[in-house]
Amino acid sequence: MGNIKTSDLSMQWSNVLEMVYESRIDSVGLNERVNSLATRSIKKDSKLEALNMIVTMCDLTTLEGEDTEGKISQMVAKAIKPNPLDTSVPSVAAVCVYPSLVAIAKEKVQNSNVKVAAVSSYFPSGQVPMESKLLDTKYAIDSGADEIDIVINRKAFLEGDYRKVYDEIVALKEVCQDVHLKTILEVGDLKTYENIRKASLISLAAGSDFIKTSTGKLSIGSSRQACYVMLKSVLDFESMTGVKAGIKVAGGIRDAKDAIRYLVMINEEMGSDWLNPELFRFGASSLLDDVLKQIKKLKTGAYQAGYYFPRG
Amino acid sequence: MVDWQYSESIESPDIVSIKKKYSNYIGGKFVEPKSKKYINTISPSTEELLSKVPLSNEQDINSAVKSAKVGLEVWSKLTPNQRSRYLFKIARLIQERSREFAVLESLDGGKPIKESRDFDLPQVAANFFYFAGWADKLDLSWATKSLKPYGVVGQIIPWNFPLLMLAWKIAPALATGNTVVLKPAETTPLTALLFAEICEQAGLPPGVVNIITGDGSTGSLIVNHKDINKIAFTGSTQVGKLIQKSLAGRDVGLTLELGGKAANIVYEDAAIDQAVEGVVNGIFFNQGHVCCAGSRLLLQESIHDQFVKKLEKRMQSLRVGNPLDKNTDIGAINSKEQLDKITSLVNEGVEDGGELFQTQCELPGNGFWFRPSLFTNVQPSYSIAREEIFGPVLTTLTFRTPEEAVEIANNTEYGLSAGVWTEKGSKILWTADRLDAGVVWANTFNKFDPSSPFGGYKESGFGREGGRHGLLSYLKASS
Numbered sequence: 001m002g003n004i005k006t007s008d009l010s011m012q013w014s015n016v017l018e019m020v021y022e023s024r025i026d027s028v029g030l031n032e033r034v035n036s037l038a039t040r041s042i043k044k045d046s047k048l049e050a051l052n053m054i055v056t057m058c059d060l061t062t063l064e065g066e067d068t069e070g071k072i073s074q075m076v077a078k079a080i081k082p083n084p085l086d087t088s089v090p091s092v093a094a095v096c097v098y099p100s101l102v103a104i105a106k107e108k109v110q111n112s113n114v115k116v117a118a119v120s121s122y123f124p125s126g127q128v129p130m131e132s133k134l135l136d137t138k139y140a141i142d143s144g145a146d147e148i149d150i151v152i153n154r155k156a157f158l159e160g161d162y163r164k165v166y167d168e169i170v171a172l173k174e175v176c177q178d179v180h181l182k183t184i185l186e187v188g189d190l191k192t193y194e195n196i197r198k199a200s201l202i203s204l205a206a207g208s209d210f211i212k213t214s215t216g217k218l219s220i221g222s223s224r225q226a227c228y229v230m231l232k233s234v235l236d237f238e239s240m241t242g243v244k245a246g247i248k249v250a251g252g253i254r255d256a257k258d259a260i261r262y263l264v265m266i267n268e269e270m271g272s273d274w275l276n277p278e279l280f281r282f283g284a285s286s287l288l289d290d291v292l293k294q295i296k297k298l299k300t301g302a303y304q305a306g307y308y309f310p311r312g
Numbered sequence: 313m314v315d316w317q318y319s320e321s322i323e324s325p326d327i328v329s330i331k332k333k334y335s336n337y338i339g340g341k342f343v344e345p346k347s348k349k350y351i352n353t354i355s356p357s358t359e360e361l362l363s364k365v366p367l368s369n370e371q372d373i374n375s376a377v378k379s380a381k382v383g384l385e386v387w388s389k390l391t392p393n394q395r396s397r398y399l400f401k402i403a404r405l406i407q408e409r410s411r412e413f414a415v416l417e418s419l420d421g422g423k424p425i426k427e428s429r430d431f432d433l434p435q436v437a438a439n440f441f442y443f444a445g446w447a448d449k450l451d452l453s454w455a456t457k458s459l460k461p462y463g464v465v466g467q468i469i470p471w472n473f474p475l476l477m478l479a480w481k482i483a484p485a486l487a488t489g490n491t492v493v494l495k496p497a498e499t500t501p502l503t504a505l506l507f508a509e510i511c512e513q514a515g516l517p518p519g520v521v522n523i524i525t526g527d528g529s530t531g532s533l534i535v536n537h538k539d540i541n542k543i544a545f546t547g548s549t550q551v552g553k554l555i556q557k558s559l560a561g562r563d564v565g566l567t568l569e570l571g572g573k574a575a576n577i578v579y580e581d582a583a584i585d586q587a588v589e590g591v592v593n594g595i596f597f598n599q600g601h602v603c604c605a606g607s608r609l610l611l612q613e614s615i616h617d618q619f620v621k622k623l624e625k626r627m628q629s630l631r632v633g634n635p636l637d638k639n640t641d642i643g644a645i646n647s648k649e650q651l652d653k654i655t656s657l658v659n660e661g662v663e664d665g666g667e668l669f670q671t672q673c674e675l676p677g678n679g680f681w682f683r684p685s686l687f688t689n690v691q692p693s694y695s696i697a698r699e700e701i702f703g704p705v706l707t708t709l710t711f712r713t714p715e716e717a718v719e720i721a722n723n724t725e726y727g728l729s730a731g732v733w734t735e736k737g738s739k740i741l742w743t744a745d746r747l748d749a750g751v752v753w754a755n756t757f758n759k760f761d762p763s764s765p766f767g768g769y770k771e772s773g774f775g776r777e778g779g780r781h782g783l784l785s786y787l788k789a790s791s
Contacts, residue, residue: 024581024583025583026735026755029583029586030585033586039638042321043320044320050316053314239621275316
């Protein structure tokens with residue numbers, strides 16, 4: 001099972017199982033820590049620095065049945081130059097689209113450093129045979145995707161078939177090879193902190209480059225609590241294997257204030273290594289607009305209306 | 313990779329106007345001390361002089377006690393419902409002026425504004441609300457007994473939670489119909505004197521609350537005053553013993569809340585990350601100036617290395633500095649005297665053979681500071697494992713079995729608090745049952761509620777504060 005690269009990164013199944021069954025989390029204590037981090041007061045220079053970081057960590061996303069070439073063109077243009085009137089605002093990390101739109105997005109990003117990410121493996125439900133998931137992923141990669149966001153098999157996970165969850169990720173990672181693999185846990189389906197930790201460890205052990213909170217398609221999206229569970233899993237995985245994996249939070253993060261709270265958590269719990277688009281991302285559609293407004297406000301004191309900022 | 317530093321975010325001190333000089337609050341008036349003497353109170357984070365407060369002498373105590381007796385005449389004739397209404401009013405006024413109190417508490421005492429704002433002040437108000445509720449329901453509190461107030465109560469409080477300890481003392485005393493003479497600690501008198509303004513604002517009858525400042529000699533004058541009917545003291549075990557000696561043979565009530573050296577027991581089946589947080593909160597909350605601090609970490613040997621690694625990493629993220637910065641986790645040590653005591657005990661720990669880890673953070677130039685510290689490789693016989701350090705210093709001991717954990721936990725002269733960390737409910741109950749401690753926290757630490765009684769066993773004192781039990785500390789069987 002797995003090619004050389006995958007087995008280098010992944011752990012023996014017995015080790016994975018042992019870790020999974022030792023997942024102990026006290027929700028009261030966890031909430032207390034997360035809430036206490038949320039009281040950090042980020043002002044002035046440190047706020048501007050944070051807002052710029054958030055832009056560079058953004059995966060600007062559109063995942064709708066109504067997506068067209070025109071929509072993708074608009075979004076990519078905004079991703080490359082989020083605010084044409086303030087060139088100090090950096091580009092975002094990536095645009096995130098469905099596989100059938102990857103080729104168009106790839107063509108539009110051209111020479112910019114904006115990457116193209118595709119959701120695959122029959123995002124968001126993943127309720128298809130494995131062959132289809134592999135094909136879906138292969139299609140996205142062949143179309144030029146730099147990054148692949150897959151969903152874990154929640155059916156298998158909730159049925160307790162952790163091995164199946166693991167094997168599927170390993171197989172998808174094989175298809176990805178060097179293409180960056182982000183594995184979506186869909187924390188809104190997993191519900192408990194223990195489940196989030198188990199799914200995190202399984203996904204990391206199977207060779208995911210990133211673990212990601214949500215598809216954004218459920219009413220329960222990302223939460224700072226879920227992110228905390230995931231970051232602790234990433235740190236424990238690092239201390240066992242030396243591998244630094246990344247985290248992407250997505251689903252329901254709409255304002256800069258909330259995003260800064262995630263950054264504070266990453267900064268204080270993981271350290272500055274993770275304050276980096278290579279290891280931390282925000283998946284969002286409307287977050288960027290609020291961040292641009294806040295940058296403007298910090299620089300000029302004026303909180304401008306939405307129509308001052310270009311549509312994406 | 314970026315090194316993201318948080319910009320300063322200072323809570324403005326302008327909300328408080330500190331007077332150049334303060335007077336005692338006696339009989340509803342601010343009265344200059346007959347002693348004509350004053351002591352300085354400084355900010356421990358800058359060593360700057362904040363103000364001068366009276367060094368009260370015997371004449372000052374006499375007039376305070378006399379005024380409390382006069383106050384008692386009025387206070388005891390009010391209906392319980394009227395007393396209750398005064399307490400509710402005080403509680404609401406404290407809430408209204410909580411930002412002012414929080415800033416002053418941090419300036420005078422050195423604790424981070426995050427704690428004075430989010431812990432001390434909400435707790436202060438909660439205690440007044442809670443006991444205000446009891447004031448007209450005392451008949452329901454101990455149905456089998458006929459009880460009456462002591463009369464004039466002398467209250468001596470410490471510097472670690474100046475206003476909260478005032479609330480713990482004054483709220484139940486007034487709710488049960490007593491009047492008080494209270495002395496705040498020498499290094500932290502300012503919030504008590506601001507509280508005197510609240511009493512005025514609430515229209516509390518003169519003499520019900522009297523606040524006099526001074527040092528240890530002033531405290532001793534209160535203890536030995538012939539017209540005081542009860543003493544309530546929170547502070548060191550050493551002073552507690554002196555007070556008990558002074559009161560022996562006299563018909564004066566006494567409750568003592570003294571030192572502690574709490575065991576925080578972490579079993580191998582605990583939720584480790586949350587246990588790390590709890591251990592950090594247990595010892596570094598309020599710079600470790602907490603009598604119930606979890607100052608002895610008892611780790612099961614099987615998780616020792618992993619736990620210590622995580623703990624050291626977490627400690628490194630603690631932000632030490634200006635108490636008024638909203639992002640400060642650990643403020644200033646309360647006084648030079650306390651800093652010297654902590655330093656000398658830590659040096660002794662190193663000489664004994666303990667392995668010391670201290671966080672690498674920049675400390676401000678002026679003021680009194682101590683790095684968050686962790687001792688490993690400590691034997692139960694070392695003084696750092698036995699004496700109360702009362703600072704940000706954690707001592708680690710190890711155990712092999714639950715029986716051994718309990719034995720080590722109880723192997724101390726103190727018995728104030730303890731913590732147990734395991735995801736196994738039966739083990740929590742088994743352990744808690746066997747610990748000689750007034751409070752046992754399970755999978756949490758340093759949690760307080762006005763409805764929950766607090767107090768110690770052994771040399772940690774006697775009597776309870778808070779809850780229904782806390783009422784009994786201010787009532788005696790009527791003859």
